[in-house]
Amino acid sequence: QYSISxxxxxxxxxxxxxxxxxxxxxxxxxxxxxxxxxxxxxxxxPWCGDCQRQMPFINQIFLNMQIETDAIEVDRYKRDKxxxxxxxxxxxxxxxxxxxxxxxxxxxxERPFLSWEEDILVKIx
Numbered sequence: 001q002y003s004i005s006x007x008x009x010x011x012x013x014x015x016x017x018x019x020x021x022x023x024x025x026x027x028x029x030x031x032x033x034x035x036x037x038x039x040x041x042x043x044x045x046p047w048c049g050d051c052q053r054q055m056p057f058i059n060q061i062f063l064n065m066q067i068e069t070d071a072i073e074v075d076r077y078k079r080d081k082x083x084x085x086x087x088x089x090x091x092x093x094x095x096x097x098x099x100x101x102x103x104x105x106x107x108x109x110e111r112p113f114l115s116w117e118e119d120i121l122v123k124i125x
Contacts, residue, residue: 016046022060028117029065035124039068041097043090047076050110051094058096061117098123 032038042058044051055071062069074080078090088097088104096108098120106123113119 016055022057024057024061024064024117025115026064028115028121029061032117032121032124033066035067035100037101038124039070039099039102040065040120041084041099042069042071043074043078043080043085043093043095043097044071045074045076045093048093054094054111054116057116058094096120100124 040062042055042062044055044058046052059071062071072080072082072084074085074090074093078085078093084090090097092109094110096116096119097104098106098108106120108116108119108123114122
């Protein structure tokens, strides 16, 4: 079991990436918020080019989402201090992992197909 606070994970991540004025789809985020027992983890690293491009969008969504979200920073070997990358087999970043009742129901790796929030909703349903 692990514990990470939003201020430790997400907000410190926000400071490491450029700010974004991403206009996320609020109706999609609201649909995600109605789902029960959902937790979303974003695995990332500030040295990663894909993370530098994508994390500002992910952070923008996470900061406006009323469900449990955490950002987990990894090292160059894709390891984190909680052992979650090994537990979930994270090999590429950014990876957004969607859990329901602490069981993985889906993931979005490196970049979304539609948008981050739409891809998350598709994985939950």
